[in-house]
Amino acid sequence: MNEGRQRIASLLSTNPFFSGLVQDTLDRIAAICKPHHLAAREVLFLKGDTSDGLYAIRRGLIRIGTTDDLGQQMTMNILGGGDIFGEIALLDGRSRTADAVAMEDTDMFFLPRHDFLGLLKSDPSIALQLLELLCARLRDLIERMEETTFLSAETRLARRILMLVTDYGAEVHASQEELASLAGVTRETVNRHLQNWKRDGILSLGRGRLMIHDLEDLKRLARIGAI
Amino acid sequence: MNEGRQRIASLLSTNPFFSGLVQDTLDRIAAICKPHHLAAREVLFLKGDTSDGLYAIRRGLIRIGTTDDLGQQMTMNILGGGDIFGEIALLDGRSRTADAVAMEDTDMFFLPRHDFLGLLKSDPSIALQLLELLCARLRDLIERMEETTFLSAETRLARRILMLVTDYGAEVHASQEELASLAGVTRETVNRHLQNWKRDGILSLGRGRLMIHDLEDLKRLARIGAI
DNA sequence: CGGGTTCTGTGCGCTGGATCACATAGGCTG
DNA sequence: CAGCCTATGTGATCCAGCGCACAGAACCCG
Numbered sequence: 038m039n040e041g042r043q044r045i046a047s048l049l050s051t052n053p054f055f056s057g058l059v060q061d062t063l064d065r066i067a068a069i070c071k072p073h074h075l076a077a078r079e080v081l082f083l084k085g086d087t088s089d090g091l092y093a094i095r096r097g098l099i100r101i102g103t104t105d106d107l108g109q110q111m112t113m114n115i116l117g118g119g120d121i122f123g124e125i126a127l128l129d130g131r132s133r134t135a136d137a138v139a140m141e142d143t144d145m146f147f148l149p150r151h152d153f154l155g156l157l158k159s160d161p162s163i164a165l166q167l168l169e170l171l172c173a174r175l176r177d178l179i180e181r182m183e184e185t186t187f188l189s190a191e192t193r194l195a196r197r198i199l200m201l202v203t204d205y206g207a208e209v210h211a212s213q214e215e216l217a218s219l220a221g222v223t224r225e226t227v228n229r230h231l232q233n234w235k236r237d238g239i240l241s242l243g244r245g246r247l248m249i250h251d252l253e254d255l256k257r258l259a260r261i262g263a264i
Numbered sequence: 265m266n267e268g269r270q271r272i273a274s275l276l277s278t279n280p281f282f283s284g285l286v287q288d289t290l291d292r293i294a295a296i297c298k299p300h301h302l303a304a305r306e307v308l309f310l311k312g313d314t315s316d317g318l319y320a321i322r323r324g325l326i327r328i329g330t331t332d333d334l335g336q337q338m339t340m341n342i343l344g345g346g347d348i349f350g351e352i353a354l355l356d357g358r359s360r361t362a363d364a365v366a367m368e369d370t371d372m373f374f375l376p377r378h379d380f381l382g383l384l385k386s387d388p389s390i391a392l393q394l395l396e397l398l399c400a401r402l403r404d405l406i407e408r409m410e411e412t413t414f415l416s417a418e419t420r421l422a423r424r425i426l427m428l429v430t431d432y433g434a435e436v437h438a439s440q441e442e443l444a445s446l447a448g449v450t451r452e453t454v455n456r457h458l459q460n461w462k463r464d465g466i467l468s469l470g471r472g473r474l475m476i477h478d479l480e481d482l483k484r485l486a487r488i489g490a491i
Numbered sequence: 492c493g494g495g496t497t498c499t500g501t502g503c504g505c506t507g508g509a510t511c512a513c514a515t516a517g518g519c520t521g
Numbered sequence: 522c523a524g525c526c527t528a529t530g531t532g533a534t535c536c537a538g539c540g541c542a543c544a545g546a547a548c549c550c551g
Contacts, residue, residue, distance in 0.1 A: 103491075113409070128399050129395075129400070168395065171395065179405065186448040190507075223510080224528090225509080226509075245528070418537095440499070441497095449539090453538055456500090458499095471546080
């Protein structure tokens with residue numbers, strides 16, 4: 038099992054979250070973490086569930102979001118390789134704040150709650166790393182709050198697409214429905230704006246996919262620098 | 265100076281954030297913290313400033329919020345005695361995420377950045393306490409995000425007022441402008457809803473002040489339980 | 492007590508986006 | 522390849538909330 042652990046430790050160190058930790062800490066985390074796989078569309082957990090632990094994505098895409106009583110969706114984030122999630126409910130012991138659903142086949146590492154909390158108490162460097170992570174999450178959410186109160190649907194949509202382009206490249210794999218839930222508008226509104234932008238040559242459209250041609254124009258639409 | 269420190273330590277222990285810490289840690293924090301006073305309407309820091317440290321409110325009210333390029337306001341939170349703020353920029357070393365302005369005469373303790381970070385590294389229990397705080401902030405922001413995407417202006421306004429009532433009592437001291445920036449709507453919209461609610465006997469209105477008569481009706485308006 | 496200043500109350504027109512209702516078109520599956 | 526399911530495209534209509542304009546009303550300060 039020792040080779041396994043070493044392999045896991047070196048895999049972990051490719052993850053930005055764990056790479057800030059010293060070798061010894063990494064080894065101890067490797068000792069408790071378990072591989073976990075999700076098929077596309079598989080539900081990992083739902084808002085309100087009790088926490089089983091922390092997840093680190095190796096490969097794939099996870100949608101973090103919620104659904105209201107009428108079925109309307111809000112996507113908080115789309116996470117990919119190298120991202121961590123599930124830390125809030127893990128740390129405060131309360132229920133999950135959102136659903137986590139695989140958007141495609143996804144491989145993760147899973148750190149069981151009990152083991153990880155034990156490690157956290159014995160190794161302060163993990164706590165510091167988590168503080169960084171939570172601060173980044175807070176900054177992101179605050180920025181999103183500002184976007185929704187200050188900016189139009191069009192600008193918000195442009196910003197969300199820009200985020201996807203930045204993270205995953207100029208070819209964005211997302212349905213208009215998904216874009217809508219990211220920007221907090223309806224699918225129809227998304228379609229109308231995308232049609233305008235296509236007419237202006239900024240992007241081209243496919244089923245479940247869009248391709249950015251003119252990144253500068255998209256940035257202009259996103260009003261980078263505003264607020 | 266020893267009496268001073270002991271007095272500060274015991275004052276700190278009345279604050280929920282510090283009360284979770286052991287006496288020794290409390291004493292060390294007391295040794296580094298300095299009293300700080302703000303007059304009503306005084307600006308403590310602005311979004312974008314570099315962090316000088318962490319603040320703990322003893323008495324008074326601090327508005328945490330931002331203003332966009334056109335002067336429109338967004339209030340993220342109204343904090344009072346026992347609340348902590350300024351932790352994000354402190355912890356990640358980046359700039360302030362929002363403005364902090366005194367709404368009335370306010371007394372605080374100030375923990376200078378450098379000293380506090382030193383303490384944080386040497387005493388893991390502070391890190392755990394901060395993790396709790398950041399999780400609470402995240403949960404609050406996530407809930408607010410859901411509110412803005414799923415709920416109407418009326419419901420959001422009712423929820424924000426309900427929060428003020430819960431924290432500060434049935435007589436709410438806030439102008440309609442301030443309520444507007446809390447709910448993310450215009451002042452006119454706030455007024456129109458308040459007039460309706462007044463007509464229905466749910467509350468009464470004064471200049472910069474409103475008084476809740478029927479808390480149950482307000483809760484119904486806030487659709488508690490929805491989402 | 493008088494004049495400014497900041498709040499509140501309210502009418503009215505405008506509009507961004509939601510909602511509804513289909514038509515069409517890809518892509519998967521038996 | 523036929524059928525089905527899911528995603529896209531688009532018109533028509535509606536309406537909550539915004540923006541503007543202005544009239545009190547309350548407070549504050551000299």
